[in-house]
Amino acid sequence: MLKLVLPKGSLEKATLELFAAADLAVNRSSTVDYKATIEDPRIESVRILRPQEIGMYVSEGMFDLGITGRDWIEETGSEVVSLGELQYSKATSRPIRMVVAVAGDSPIERVEDLPNGVRVSTEYPVVTRKFFESKGIDADIRLSYGATEAKIPDIVDCIVEITETGRALRAAGLKVIDQILQSYTELVANPAAFEDPEKAHAMGQIRTLLQGVLEARGKVLVKLNVGDADLDQVIELLPSMKSPTVSKLHGEGGYAVETVVERRGINVLIPALKDAGATDIIELPLAKIVH
Template sequence: MLRLVLPKGSLEKSTFDLFSAADLSIVRSSEVDYRATIKDPRITDVRILRPQEIPTYLEDGLFDLGITGRDWVEETESNLVSIGQLHYSKATTNPIRVVLAVSERSGITSVSDLKDGVRVSTEYPTLTKKYFEKNGIKANVFLSYGATEAKIPDIADAVVEITETGRAIRAAGLRIIDTILTSHTELLANPEAANDPEKLHAMKQIFTLLSGTLTARGKVLLKLNVSADDLEKVIALIPSMKAPTVSELHGHAGYAVETVVAREGINTLIPELKDAGATGILELPLSKIIE
Protein backbone atom coordinates (compact mmCIF):
# COMPACT_ATOMS: atom_id res chain seq x y z
CA MET A 1 0.00 0.00 0.00
CA LEU A 2 2.60 2.59 1.11
CA ARG A 3 5.88 3.35 -0.63
CA LEU A 4 8.23 4.46 2.14
CA VAL A 5 11.50 6.40 1.89
CA LEU A 6 13.91 6.63 4.82
CA PRO A 7 16.98 8.84 5.35
CA LYS A 8 20.49 7.66 4.61
CA GLY A 9 23.46 9.20 6.39
CA SER A 10 23.43 10.82 9.82
CA LEU A 11 19.84 9.79 10.63
CA GLU A 12 20.15 6.29 9.19
CA LYS A 13 21.15 4.31 12.28
CA SER A 14 18.80 6.11 14.68
CA THR A 15 15.92 5.65 12.21
CA PHE A 16 16.62 1.94 11.76
CA ASP A 17 16.85 1.51 15.54
CA LEU A 18 13.52 3.28 16.00
CA PHE A 19 11.73 1.15 13.40
CA SER A 20 13.16 -2.02 14.93
CA ALA A 21 11.98 -1.03 18.41
CA ALA A 22 8.54 -0.22 16.93
CA ASP A 23 8.28 -3.79 15.54
CA LEU A 24 8.83 -2.50 12.01
CA SER A 25 12.27 -4.03 11.45
CA ILE A 26 13.99 -2.98 8.21
CA VAL A 27 15.63 -5.81 6.28
CA ARG A 28 18.15 -5.29 3.47
CA SER A 29 20.86 -7.37 1.88
CA SER A 30 23.73 -5.14 3.04
CA GLU A 31 24.42 -1.81 4.70
CA VAL A 32 24.98 -0.21 1.30
CA ASP A 33 21.74 -1.47 -0.26
CA TYR A 34 19.29 1.32 -1.07
CA ARG A 35 16.33 -1.05 -1.18
CA ALA A 36 14.80 -2.74 1.84
CA THR A 37 11.68 -4.47 3.08
CA ILE A 38 9.52 -4.24 6.20
CA LYS A 39 7.34 -7.19 7.08
CA ASP A 40 4.13 -5.20 7.45
CA PRO A 41 1.03 -5.31 5.25
CA ARG A 42 0.85 -1.51 5.15
CA ILE A 43 4.30 -1.08 3.57
CA THR A 44 4.98 -2.41 0.08
CA ASP A 45 8.30 -0.74 -0.80
CA VAL A 46 11.19 0.78 1.16
CA ARG A 47 14.06 2.93 -0.14
CA ILE A 48 16.94 4.55 1.74
CA LEU A 49 17.99 7.88 0.20
CA ARG A 50 19.67 11.14 1.16
CA PRO A 51 17.44 13.21 3.47
CA GLN A 52 17.82 16.37 1.41
CA GLU A 53 16.29 14.57 -1.60
CA ILE A 54 13.34 13.04 0.22
CA PRO A 55 10.98 16.08 0.27
CA THR A 56 11.19 16.50 -3.51
CA TYR A 57 10.63 12.79 -4.17
CA LEU A 58 7.62 12.83 -1.85
CA GLU A 59 6.14 15.92 -3.47
CA ASP A 60 6.63 14.39 -6.93
CA GLY A 61 4.71 11.28 -5.87
CA LEU A 62 7.59 8.83 -6.16
CA PHE A 63 6.86 7.82 -2.55
CA ASP A 64 3.82 8.07 -0.31
CA LEU A 65 5.52 8.46 3.05
CA GLY A 66 8.97 9.41 4.27
CA ILE A 67 11.14 10.61 7.11
CA THR A 68 13.38 13.64 6.95
CA GLY A 69 13.95 16.89 8.80
CA ARG A 70 11.86 20.03 8.61
CA ASP A 71 15.07 21.80 7.51
CA TRP A 72 15.05 19.97 4.17
CA VAL A 73 11.32 20.56 3.67
CA GLU A 74 11.90 24.30 4.04
CA GLU A 75 15.08 24.27 1.97
CA THR A 76 13.41 22.49 -0.96
CA GLU A 77 10.16 24.47 -0.51
CA SER A 78 8.22 21.21 -0.84
CA ASN A 79 4.46 20.98 -0.37
CA LEU A 80 3.97 18.01 1.97
CA VAL A 81 1.58 16.82 4.67
CA SER A 82 3.13 16.32 8.11
CA ILE A 83 1.79 13.21 9.83
CA GLY A 84 3.68 14.22 12.96
CA GLN A 85 6.99 15.11 14.55
CA LEU A 86 9.31 12.34 15.73
CA HIS A 87 11.52 13.63 18.51
CA TYR A 88 14.86 12.06 17.69
CA SER A 89 17.95 13.12 15.80
CA LYS A 90 21.42 11.69 15.17
CA ALA A 91 22.53 11.42 18.78
CA THR A 92 19.85 12.95 21.01
CA THR A 93 16.13 13.59 21.32
CA ASN A 94 16.74 17.28 20.67
CA PRO A 95 15.81 19.01 17.42
CA ILE A 96 18.62 20.28 15.24
CA ARG A 97 19.09 24.00 14.70
CA VAL A 98 20.08 25.72 11.49
CA VAL A 99 22.35 28.48 12.80
CA LEU A 100 24.36 31.43 11.57
CA ALA A 101 27.93 31.37 12.86
CA VAL A 102 31.02 33.55 12.51
CA SER A 103 34.59 33.42 13.72
CA GLU A 104 34.92 33.79 17.48
CA ARG A 105 37.62 36.39 16.81
CA SER A 106 35.56 38.46 14.38
CA GLY A 107 33.93 40.68 17.00
CA ILE A 108 30.54 40.09 15.33
CA THR A 109 27.73 39.40 17.81
CA SER A 110 24.55 39.74 15.73
CA VAL A 111 23.38 39.57 12.12
CA SER A 112 23.06 43.36 12.07
CA ASP A 113 26.86 43.55 12.33
CA LEU A 114 27.20 41.90 8.91
CA LYS A 115 27.46 44.16 5.87
CA ASP A 116 26.35 43.89 2.23
CA GLY A 117 28.62 41.57 0.29
CA VAL A 118 29.19 39.22 3.24
CA ARG A 119 30.34 35.80 2.04
CA VAL A 120 28.24 32.96 3.43
CA SER A 121 28.94 29.25 2.92
CA THR A 122 26.12 26.77 3.52
CA GLU A 123 24.38 23.56 2.51
CA TYR A 124 21.10 25.53 2.77
CA PRO A 125 21.30 28.23 0.08
CA THR A 126 17.52 28.77 -0.17
CA LEU A 127 17.01 29.17 3.58
CA THR A 128 20.10 31.36 3.81
CA LYS A 129 19.11 33.72 0.98
CA LYS A 130 15.62 34.14 2.47
CA TYR A 131 17.11 34.85 5.90
CA PHE A 132 19.46 37.57 4.67
CA GLU A 133 16.77 39.12 2.48
CA LYS A 134 14.49 39.27 5.54
CA ASN A 135 17.27 41.04 7.44
CA GLY A 136 17.93 43.49 4.58
CA ILE A 137 21.47 42.31 3.87
CA LYS A 138 22.80 41.54 0.39
CA ALA A 139 24.78 38.35 0.96
CA ASN A 140 26.91 36.32 -1.44
CA VAL A 141 25.71 32.80 -0.65
CA PHE A 142 27.85 29.85 -1.77
CA LEU A 143 26.74 26.23 -1.75
CA SER A 144 28.92 24.05 0.47
CA TYR A 145 29.36 20.32 -0.03
CA GLY A 146 30.74 19.71 3.45
CA ALA A 147 33.42 20.90 5.90
CA THR A 148 31.52 24.18 6.00
CA GLU A 149 33.04 25.40 9.28
CA ALA A 150 36.57 25.14 7.80
CA LYS A 151 35.81 27.82 5.20
CA ILE A 152 36.04 30.67 7.71
CA PRO A 153 37.85 33.07 7.36
CA ASP A 154 39.64 32.49 4.03
CA ILE A 155 36.67 31.41 1.88
CA ALA A 156 33.68 32.73 3.84
CA ASP A 157 32.90 35.36 6.45
CA ALA A 158 30.01 33.39 7.94
CA VAL A 159 28.41 29.96 7.69
CA VAL A 160 24.90 28.64 8.01
CA GLU A 161 25.16 25.14 9.45
CA ILE A 162 23.22 22.60 11.51
CA THR A 163 23.93 21.66 15.08
CA GLU A 164 22.40 19.58 17.86
CA THR A 165 24.46 20.84 20.78
CA GLY A 166 26.71 23.56 19.32
CA ARG A 167 29.85 21.72 20.47
CA ALA A 168 31.30 21.08 17.01
CA ILE A 169 30.77 24.70 15.98
CA ARG A 170 32.47 26.00 19.12
CA ALA A 171 35.30 23.49 18.65
CA ALA A 172 35.90 24.98 15.19
CA GLY A 173 36.44 28.39 16.77
CA LEU A 174 33.07 29.77 15.69
CA ARG A 175 30.35 31.70 17.51
CA ILE A 176 26.63 31.16 16.87
CA ILE A 177 24.96 34.55 16.46
CA ASP A 178 21.45 33.49 15.41
CA THR A 179 19.14 30.49 14.93
CA ILE A 180 17.47 30.50 11.53
CA LEU A 181 15.32 27.39 11.99
CA THR A 182 14.61 24.75 14.64
CA SER A 183 14.03 21.45 12.88
CA HIS A 184 12.50 18.22 14.16
CA THR A 185 12.53 14.94 12.32
CA GLU A 186 9.09 14.40 10.78
CA LEU A 187 6.97 11.69 9.22
CA LEU A 188 5.85 13.33 5.97
CA ALA A 189 3.40 12.36 3.25
CA ASN A 190 2.71 13.10 -0.38
CA PRO A 191 -0.47 15.29 -0.39
CA GLU A 192 -2.31 13.07 -2.88
CA ALA A 193 -1.52 9.94 -0.88
CA ALA A 194 -2.64 11.67 2.32
CA ASN A 195 -5.99 12.42 0.65
CA ASP A 196 -6.59 8.68 0.26
CA PRO A 197 -8.49 7.67 3.46
CA GLU A 198 -7.06 4.14 3.48
CA LYS A 199 -3.48 5.32 3.03
CA LEU A 200 -3.86 8.12 5.57
CA HIS A 201 -5.21 5.65 8.13
CA ALA A 202 -2.17 3.40 7.54
CA MET A 203 0.18 6.39 7.86
CA LYS A 204 -1.36 7.38 11.19
CA GLN A 205 -1.07 3.80 12.46
CA ILE A 206 2.64 3.76 11.62
CA PHE A 207 3.07 7.12 13.34
CA THR A 208 1.34 5.69 16.43
CA LEU A 209 3.89 2.88 16.60
CA LEU A 210 6.89 5.17 16.08
CA SER A 211 5.78 7.94 18.44
CA GLY A 212 4.71 5.41 21.08
CA THR A 213 8.16 3.84 20.94
CA LEU A 214 9.83 7.23 21.37
CA THR A 215 7.58 8.08 24.31
CA ALA A 216 8.58 4.85 26.05
CA ARG A 217 12.31 5.51 25.76
CA GLY A 218 13.90 6.26 29.08
CA LYS A 219 10.85 5.11 31.05
CA VAL A 220 10.00 2.00 33.06
CA LEU A 221 6.92 0.49 34.65
CA LEU A 222 7.04 0.20 38.43
CA LYS A 223 4.75 -2.20 40.30
CA LEU A 224 4.73 -2.59 44.06
CA ASN A 225 2.64 -3.50 47.08
CA VAL A 226 2.16 -1.34 50.14
CA SER A 227 0.12 -1.40 53.36
CA ALA A 228 -2.70 1.05 53.95
CA ASP A 229 -0.66 2.81 56.64
CA ASP A 230 2.26 3.46 54.25
CA LEU A 231 0.30 4.16 51.05
CA GLU A 232 0.43 7.96 51.17
CA LYS A 233 4.16 7.99 51.99
CA VAL A 234 4.86 5.78 48.95
CA ILE A 235 2.58 7.76 46.63
CA ALA A 236 4.34 10.98 47.63
CA LEU A 237 7.65 9.56 46.37
CA ILE A 238 6.43 8.51 42.93
CA PRO A 239 7.02 11.00 40.07
CA SER A 240 4.46 9.36 37.79
CA MET A 241 3.49 10.49 34.28
CA LYS A 242 -0.09 10.64 35.50
CA ALA A 243 -1.77 9.65 38.75
CA PRO A 244 -0.58 6.14 39.67
CA THR A 245 -3.00 3.25 39.50
CA VAL A 246 -3.88 2.02 43.00
CA SER A 247 -5.85 -1.20 43.55
CA GLU A 248 -6.85 -2.79 46.83
CA LEU A 249 -5.42 -6.26 47.39
CA HIS A 250 -7.66 -9.23 48.14
CA GLY A 251 -8.66 -9.56 51.78
CA HIS A 252 -7.85 -5.91 52.54
CA ALA A 253 -4.16 -6.86 52.71
CA GLY A 254 -2.98 -3.50 51.42
CA TYR A 255 -2.68 -1.96 47.97
CA ALA A 256 -1.03 -2.66 44.62
CA VAL A 257 0.47 0.44 42.98
CA GLU A 258 1.43 0.68 39.31
CA THR A 259 3.00 3.65 37.55
CA VAL A 260 5.33 4.74 34.76
CA VAL A 261 8.44 6.69 35.77
CA ALA A 262 11.66 7.91 34.19
CA ARG A 263 14.50 5.38 34.30
CA GLU A 264 16.87 8.17 35.30
CA GLY A 265 16.88 8.29 39.08
CA ILE A 266 15.40 4.80 39.50
CA ASN A 267 18.56 3.77 41.38
CA THR A 268 17.62 6.11 44.23
CA LEU A 269 13.83 5.86 43.91
CA ILE A 270 13.54 2.10 44.49
CA PRO A 271 15.47 2.10 47.81
CA GLU A 272 13.43 5.10 48.95
CA LEU A 273 10.19 3.27 48.15
CA LYS A 274 11.38 0.25 50.12
CA ASP A 275 12.33 2.47 53.07
CA ALA A 276 8.82 3.99 52.92
CA GLY A 277 7.20 0.56 53.24
CA ALA A 278 6.85 -0.71 49.66
CA THR A 279 7.30 -4.44 49.05
CA GLY A 280 7.35 -6.71 46.01
CA ILE A 281 8.81 -3.93 43.86
CA LEU A 282 9.07 -4.76 40.14
CA GLU A 283 10.85 -2.65 37.52
CA LEU A 284 9.72 -3.59 34.01
CA PRO A 285 10.99 -2.29 30.65
CA LEU A 286 8.58 -0.59 28.25
CA SER A 287 8.58 -0.86 24.48
CA LYS A 288 5.70 1.51 23.66
CA ILE A 289 3.47 4.03 25.41
CA ILE A 290 0.39 4.90 23.36
CA GLU A 291 -1.36 8.01 24.63
Protein backbone atom coordinates in the same frame (compact mmCIF):
# COMPACT_ATOMS: atom_id res chain seq x y z
CA MET B 1 -0.14 -0.23 0.17
CA LEU B 2 2.36 2.43 1.25
CA LYS B 3 5.60 3.25 -0.52
CA LEU B 4 8.00 4.32 2.23
CA VAL B 5 11.32 6.18 1.98
CA LEU B 6 13.78 6.39 4.87
CA PRO B 7 16.89 8.56 5.31
CA LYS B 8 20.38 7.35 4.54
CA GLY B 9 23.44 8.85 6.19
CA SER B 10 23.66 10.34 9.66
CA LEU B 11 20.02 9.55 10.53
CA GLU B 12 20.10 6.03 9.09
CA LYS B 13 21.16 4.06 12.18
CA ALA B 14 18.79 5.88 14.55
CA THR B 15 15.90 5.50 12.09
CA LEU B 16 16.41 1.76 11.59
CA GLU B 17 16.64 1.29 15.35
CA LEU B 18 13.38 3.20 15.80
CA PHE B 19 11.58 1.06 13.23
CA ALA B 20 12.92 -2.15 14.75
CA ALA B 21 11.71 -1.09 18.19
CA ALA B 22 8.29 -0.32 16.66
CA ASP B 23 8.11 -3.92 15.36
CA LEU B 24 8.66 -2.63 11.84
CA ALA B 25 12.11 -4.09 11.27
CA VAL B 26 13.70 -3.00 7.98
CA ASN B 27 15.18 -5.95 6.08
CA ARG B 28 17.81 -5.56 3.37
CA SER B 29 20.55 -7.70 1.90
CA SER B 30 23.40 -5.42 3.03
CA THR B 31 24.08 -2.05 4.61
CA VAL B 32 24.67 -0.56 1.16
CA ASP B 33 21.40 -1.83 -0.33
CA TYR B 34 19.03 1.04 -1.14
CA LYS B 35 16.00 -1.23 -1.42
CA ALA B 36 14.46 -2.91 1.61
CA THR B 37 11.31 -4.55 2.91
CA ILE B 38 9.23 -4.46 6.06
CA GLU B 39 7.06 -7.46 6.88
CA ASP B 40 3.88 -5.49 7.39
CA PRO B 41 0.73 -5.53 5.24
CA ARG B 42 0.56 -1.72 5.27
CA ILE B 43 3.97 -1.25 3.66
CA GLU B 44 4.41 -2.16 0.01
CA SER B 45 8.05 -1.15 -0.47
CA VAL B 46 10.94 0.64 1.23
CA ARG B 47 13.73 2.75 -0.24
CA ILE B 48 16.64 4.31 1.63
CA LEU B 49 17.81 7.64 0.15
CA ARG B 50 19.53 10.85 1.18
CA PRO B 51 17.28 13.04 3.38
CA GLN B 52 18.02 16.04 1.14
CA GLU B 53 15.91 14.43 -1.60
CA ILE B 54 13.15 12.76 0.39
CA GLY B 55 10.85 15.79 0.71
CA MET B 56 10.90 16.36 -3.04
CA TYR B 57 10.21 12.72 -3.88
CA VAL B 58 7.32 12.49 -1.42
CA SER B 59 5.93 15.79 -2.73
CA GLU B 60 6.09 14.48 -6.31
CA GLY B 61 4.26 11.26 -5.39
CA MET B 62 7.13 8.84 -5.91
CA PHE B 63 6.59 7.79 -2.31
CA ASP B 64 3.53 7.96 -0.05
CA LEU B 65 5.38 8.35 3.24
CA GLY B 66 8.87 9.44 4.25
CA ILE B 67 11.12 10.61 7.03
CA THR B 68 13.31 13.69 6.66
CA GLY B 69 14.23 16.86 8.51
CA ARG B 70 12.30 20.11 8.50
CA ASP B 71 15.51 21.78 7.32
CA TRP B 72 15.44 19.90 3.99
CA ILE B 73 11.68 20.34 3.58
CA GLU B 74 12.20 24.11 3.82
CA GLU B 75 15.31 24.12 1.63
CA THR B 76 13.63 22.21 -1.21
CA GLY B 77 10.24 23.92 -0.86
CA SER B 78 8.56 20.52 -0.75
CA GLU B 79 4.76 20.45 -0.55
CA VAL B 80 4.11 17.63 1.92
CA VAL B 81 1.70 16.88 4.73
CA SER B 82 3.48 16.72 8.08
CA LEU B 83 2.18 13.88 10.25
CA GLY B 84 4.18 15.20 13.17
CA GLU B 85 7.66 15.43 14.61
CA LEU B 86 9.61 12.33 15.52
CA GLN B 87 11.79 13.61 18.31
CA TYR B 88 14.98 11.71 17.67
CA SER B 89 18.18 12.52 15.82
CA LYS B 90 21.63 11.08 15.27
CA ALA B 91 23.09 11.86 18.70
CA THR B 92 20.34 12.98 21.07
CA SER B 93 16.61 13.57 21.25
CA ARG B 94 17.21 17.31 20.89
CA PRO B 95 16.31 19.11 17.67
CA ILE B 96 19.00 20.29 15.32
CA ARG B 97 19.41 24.04 14.90
CA MET B 98 20.32 25.91 11.75
CA VAL B 99 22.54 28.73 12.91
CA VAL B 100 24.68 31.60 11.67
CA ALA B 101 28.26 31.43 12.99
CA VAL B 102 31.34 33.62 12.74
CA ALA B 103 34.91 33.37 14.01
CA GLY B 104 35.09 33.27 17.78
CA ASP B 105 37.27 36.41 17.92
CA SER B 106 35.05 38.39 15.53
CA PRO B 107 33.56 41.65 16.89
CA ILE B 108 30.28 40.71 15.20
CA GLU B 109 27.64 39.74 17.80
CA ARG B 110 24.44 39.91 15.73
CA VAL B 111 23.47 39.10 12.15
CA GLU B 112 22.29 42.69 11.81
CA ASP B 113 25.92 43.80 12.30
CA LEU B 114 27.06 41.98 9.14
CA PRO B 115 27.72 44.26 6.13
CA ASN B 116 26.24 44.03 2.65
CA GLY B 117 28.34 41.74 0.51
CA VAL B 118 29.15 39.45 3.44
CA ARG B 119 30.43 36.09 2.18
CA VAL B 120 28.33 33.18 3.50
CA SER B 121 29.03 29.48 2.98
CA THR B 122 26.21 26.97 3.49
CA GLU B 123 24.64 23.73 2.32
CA TYR B 124 21.25 25.51 2.54
CA PRO B 125 21.42 28.37 -0.01
CA VAL B 126 17.65 28.79 -0.43
CA VAL B 127 16.85 29.11 3.28
CA THR B 128 19.96 31.20 3.85
CA ARG B 129 19.10 33.66 1.07
CA LYS B 130 15.57 34.10 2.43
CA PHE B 131 16.91 34.68 5.93
CA PHE B 132 19.45 37.34 4.93
CA GLU B 133 16.88 39.07 2.72
CA SER B 134 14.52 39.21 5.70
CA LYS B 135 17.29 41.02 7.59
CA GLY B 136 17.83 43.47 4.74
CA ILE B 137 21.36 42.22 4.06
CA ASP B 138 22.65 41.66 0.51
CA ALA B 139 24.74 38.54 1.13
CA ASP B 140 27.07 36.67 -1.20
CA ILE B 141 25.72 33.12 -0.69
CA ARG B 142 28.12 30.33 -1.64
CA LEU B 143 27.09 26.68 -1.80
CA SER B 144 29.19 24.43 0.43
CA TYR B 145 29.83 20.78 -0.29
CA GLY B 146 31.02 20.01 3.22
CA ALA B 147 33.59 21.05 5.84
CA THR B 148 31.70 24.35 6.00
CA GLU B 149 33.12 25.38 9.37
CA ALA B 150 36.69 25.19 8.00
CA LYS B 151 36.10 28.08 5.58
CA ILE B 152 36.16 30.88 8.16
CA PRO B 153 37.85 33.38 8.01
CA ASP B 154 39.99 33.16 4.87
CA ILE B 155 37.34 31.91 2.42
CA VAL B 156 34.10 33.32 3.84
CA ASP B 157 33.06 35.69 6.62
CA CYS B 158 30.35 33.52 8.17
CA ILE B 159 28.56 30.23 7.70
CA VAL B 160 25.05 28.87 8.01
CA GLU B 161 25.28 25.36 9.41
CA ILE B 162 23.23 22.84 11.33
CA THR B 163 24.26 21.79 14.81
CA GLU B 164 22.87 19.35 17.32
CA THR B 165 25.20 19.82 20.28
CA GLY B 166 27.35 22.74 19.05
CA ARG B 167 30.49 20.73 19.73
CA ALA B 168 31.87 20.87 16.16
CA LEU B 169 31.36 24.63 15.90
CA ARG B 170 33.12 25.26 19.20
CA ALA B 171 35.97 22.95 18.22
CA ALA B 172 36.41 24.99 15.04
CA GLY B 173 36.68 28.19 17.09
CA LEU B 174 33.34 29.60 15.95
CA LYS B 175 30.53 31.35 17.79
CA VAL B 176 26.82 31.39 16.99
CA ILE B 177 25.25 34.81 16.41
CA ASP B 178 21.73 33.80 15.35
CA GLN B 179 19.39 30.87 14.79
CA ILE B 180 17.44 30.51 11.55
CA LEU B 181 15.27 27.54 12.39
CA GLN B 182 14.90 24.52 14.63
CA SER B 183 14.38 21.17 13.01
CA TYR B 184 13.23 17.80 14.24
CA THR B 185 12.93 14.78 12.04
CA GLU B 186 9.40 14.61 10.60
CA LEU B 187 7.10 11.95 9.24
CA VAL B 188 5.73 13.42 6.01
CA ALA B 189 3.13 12.26 3.49
CA ASN B 190 2.32 12.92 -0.12
CA PRO B 191 -0.79 15.18 -0.16
CA ALA B 192 -2.67 13.05 -2.71
CA ALA B 193 -1.89 9.82 -0.85
CA PHE B 194 -3.04 11.42 2.39
CA GLU B 195 -6.40 12.17 0.78
CA ASP B 196 -6.92 8.41 0.28
CA PRO B 197 -8.77 7.27 3.44
CA GLU B 198 -7.24 3.80 3.43
CA LYS B 199 -3.70 5.10 3.04
CA ALA B 200 -4.24 7.87 5.57
CA HIS B 201 -5.46 5.32 8.12
CA ALA B 202 -2.39 3.15 7.51
CA MET B 203 -0.14 6.20 7.87
CA GLY B 204 -1.75 7.02 11.20
CA GLN B 205 -1.17 3.49 12.45
CA ILE B 206 2.50 3.59 11.48
CA ARG B 207 2.84 6.93 13.24
CA THR B 208 1.22 5.49 16.38
CA LEU B 209 3.82 2.71 16.54
CA LEU B 210 6.76 5.08 16.04
CA GLN B 211 5.50 7.66 18.53
CA GLY B 212 4.78 4.90 21.04
CA VAL B 213 8.42 3.86 20.99
CA LEU B 214 9.67 7.43 21.36
CA GLU B 215 7.26 8.08 24.23
CA ALA B 216 8.55 5.00 26.07
CA ARG B 217 12.22 5.90 25.75
CA GLY B 218 13.78 6.82 29.07
CA LYS B 219 10.81 5.52 31.06
CA VAL B 220 10.13 2.40 33.13
CA LEU B 221 7.13 0.80 34.79
CA VAL B 222 7.35 0.53 38.57
CA LYS B 223 5.09 -1.91 40.43
CA LEU B 224 4.98 -2.37 44.19
CA ASN B 225 2.88 -3.44 47.14
CA VAL B 226 2.23 -1.26 50.18
CA GLY B 227 0.23 -1.45 53.38
CA ASP B 228 -2.72 0.78 54.24
CA ALA B 229 -0.73 2.89 56.67
CA ASP B 230 2.06 3.68 54.21
CA LEU B 231 0.04 4.22 51.02
CA ASP B 232 -0.11 8.02 51.09
CA GLN B 233 3.60 8.34 51.84
CA VAL B 234 4.50 6.04 48.94
CA ILE B 235 2.15 7.83 46.50
CA GLU B 236 3.79 11.16 47.31
CA LEU B 237 7.15 9.77 46.14
CA LEU B 238 5.90 8.66 42.72
CA PRO B 239 6.42 11.22 39.90
CA SER B 240 3.93 9.56 37.57
CA MET B 241 2.78 10.44 34.04
CA LYS B 242 -0.76 10.36 35.37
CA SER B 243 -2.22 9.33 38.70
CA PRO B 244 -0.75 5.97 39.79
CA THR B 245 -2.96 2.90 39.42
CA VAL B 246 -3.87 1.68 42.90
CA SER B 247 -5.65 -1.66 43.44
CA LYS B 248 -6.74 -3.37 46.62
CA LEU B 249 -4.85 -6.61 47.17
CA HIS B 250 -7.04 -9.73 47.23
CA GLY B 251 -7.54 -11.45 50.54
CA GLU B 252 -5.27 -9.25 52.63
CA GLY B 253 -4.68 -5.69 53.68
CA GLY B 254 -2.70 -3.35 51.48
CA TYR B 255 -2.56 -2.19 47.91
CA ALA B 256 -0.81 -2.87 44.62
CA VAL B 257 0.49 0.30 42.98
CA GLU B 258 1.92 0.76 39.49
CA THR B 259 2.99 3.76 37.48
CA VAL B 260 5.34 4.92 34.72
CA VAL B 261 8.32 7.04 35.77
CA GLU B 262 11.50 8.41 34.21
CA ARG B 263 14.39 5.93 34.32
CA ARG B 264 16.67 8.79 35.28
CA GLY B 265 16.58 8.92 39.07
CA ILE B 266 15.23 5.39 39.51
CA ASN B 267 18.34 4.58 41.57
CA VAL B 268 17.16 7.14 44.11
CA LEU B 269 13.44 6.39 43.85
CA ILE B 270 13.46 2.64 44.54
CA PRO B 271 15.37 2.82 47.87
CA ALA B 272 13.16 5.75 48.92
CA LEU B 273 10.03 3.70 48.18
CA LYS B 274 11.36 0.84 50.28
CA ASP B 275 12.17 3.23 53.11
CA ALA B 276 8.58 4.53 52.91
CA GLY B 277 7.12 1.05 53.37
CA ALA B 278 6.82 -0.33 49.83
CA THR B 279 7.57 -4.03 49.26
CA ASP B 280 7.87 -6.36 46.25
CA ILE B 281 9.12 -3.47 44.10
CA ILE B 282 9.53 -4.37 40.42
CA GLU B 283 11.08 -2.23 37.67
CA LEU B 284 10.06 -3.20 34.14
CA PRO B 285 11.28 -1.87 30.77
CA LEU B 286 8.76 -0.37 28.35
CA ALA B 287 8.62 -0.95 24.60
CA LYS B 288 5.81 1.47 23.70
CA ILE B 289 3.48 3.95 25.35
CA VAL B 290 0.40 4.79 23.28
CA HIS B 291 -1.95 7.45 24.61
